[in-house]
Amino acid sequence: MTPITEVEGRRVALSNLEKVIYPETGFTKGELLHYYATTAGALLPHLRDRAVSFLRYPDGPEGQLFFTKNVPPGTPDWVTTAKVPRSSSGGPARMVVVQDLPSLMWAANLVTEFHTHQWLVQSPDTADRLVFDLDPGAPATVVDCCEVALWLRERLAADGIEALVKTAGSKGLHLLAAVRGSSPEQTSEYAKALAVEAERAMPRLVVHRMTKSLRPGKVFVDWSQNAARKTTAAPYTLRARAAPLVSAPVTWEEVEECDSPGRLEFLADDMAARLRDHGDLLAPLLDPATAAPLP
Incomplete structure (x- = not known):
């Protein structure tokens, strides 16, 4: 059974928590989700109001990597989406917008790098x-x-x-x-x-x-x-590398x-101390x- 957790009143399915995503360090999917939950305060403002494309690596960086630009099948109806006039495929697309912690945890469960445009969904021409x-x-x-x-x-x-x-x-x-x-x-x-x-x-x-x-x-x-x-890799995103580099x-x-x-080179485990010492350097x-x- 897939465990369901409640995040700010939303039910989010979190799967395969023991699965090792980064074999070089033994970093598991549960640790990946913990990283995003504890870094959300700094990460979310950089995702908010931006269409997100996902570089997914559900079997780790040595497995299959694939870009997801359109809203993935099974996306909960409470996750914000937006019609984007000029997507990376060239034409219009409907893409995910990660506005809150439940949406972040749902997206992190897909095991993904977060990539964003250099414009907000409200004003794609600016x-x-x-x-x-x-x-x-x-x-x-x-x-x-x-x-x-x-x-x-x-x-x-x-x-x-x-x-x-x-x-x-x-x-x-x-x-x-x-x-x-x-x-x-x-x-x-x-x-x-x-x-x-x-x-x-x-x-x-x-x-x-x-x-x-x-x-x-x-x-x-x-x-x-x-x-x-x-799109460019968002601040604080984990990357699909041999180790959980941020x-x-x-x-x-x-x-x-x-x-x-x-x-x-900074790993997921380095970020709590860096945020404590520096706050969000990109604020x-x-x-x-x-x-x-x-x-």
Whole structure:
């Protein structure tokens, strides 16, 4: 029998709690659900009012991985959904919007990475986020990403935009900023221009094109996730990696001091202490007063 638990008055089925999802560390599905329940206070504000696509890995990261963009079959009727005009498949779709703890626990039970657009479902034509995904091509590492991130932070500050940073939870870094008054197309153009500028400033380190042959030993500054249909891993989501790595907000001091990749790897078990010590380092993204216009 699937155990049913009550979450804020909603009945949520939680299954296979003893199943090991991350074989490298023995981290179980029950521990995964506990992680999301205890991190919900920080995670939920970053999911709220955003259509969510799920990268599901129910048999762990070594099993089948599949993206779920449309509302999954069996979704409870109390989970919010929204019609999205431009989904990652190109056309309209109906997608899940995780608004509360019961919805989060229902979605976490599917074993998923949470990915969101850079706009709210109420205003799909207006970007409220600018994002850069810094992806190192071996032998480059997150240490090289840190150097690029610091350059981008300074360049964005020159345009009056405050950049915040989190780990990708895989190999690289994500830079995020709250913006206002622009369409996804305009934020994409601006982000591309900065990626090109970064490549000119650091030609031995940066590449702005996705071409695989250009990427070994360099940091790919992926500006394309600003496109309306694209999604990016949400803050605090677990990733489908060998260990339960988190896309974890970090301080700029941590970026400046990073001298080895391991210094910017955070597991599920690290996050309670980080939230206690730092709070939500990405909270400024949620404050409309910090949102800057693009130049």
